[in-house]
Amino acid sequence: MEHVDVAGHSEPISMSGAAARMLRDRLGEAREKRGAEAAETLEGLVGRRLGTLLESGMPSIDVATMRSVVDHVEIPAEDDDEATGIGRALQGIKDRLAQRGGPAR
Numbered sequence: 001m002e003h004v005d006v007a008g009h010s011e012p013i014s015m016s017g018a019a020a021r022m023l024r025d026r027l028g029e030a031r032e033k034r035g036a037e038a039a040e041t042l043e044g045l046v047g048r049r050l051g052t053l054l055e056s057g058m059p060s061i062d063v064a065t066m067r068s069v070v071d072h073v074e075i076p077a078e079d080d081d082e083a084t085g086i087g088r089a090l091q092g093i094k095d096r097l098a099q100r101g102g103p104a105r
Helices: 017-034 036-055 063-072 086-100
Strands: 002-004 013-015
Touching (some): 013 017, 036 063
């Protein structure tokens, strides 16, 4: 077991070596693809989720738990993603509302 400091959790988190490698890999991928800020956001979200699991009685984090957390924690989507179908139609409506001074959410 390794004890890893993760943003979003105040104490080192006990996890398997494979789980620690997975976390480092995912944070590295986020840093390469989306930048340092996105990686920090992801680390904070993962740290909070892992902390919650530990507080609920889980003794340590294994690779399956880490996979479920890093695969399903939500980080904001990039603005430059290409919208398709209904997404484009909704964006068009939002853009027209914004031009008219309506609420653009």
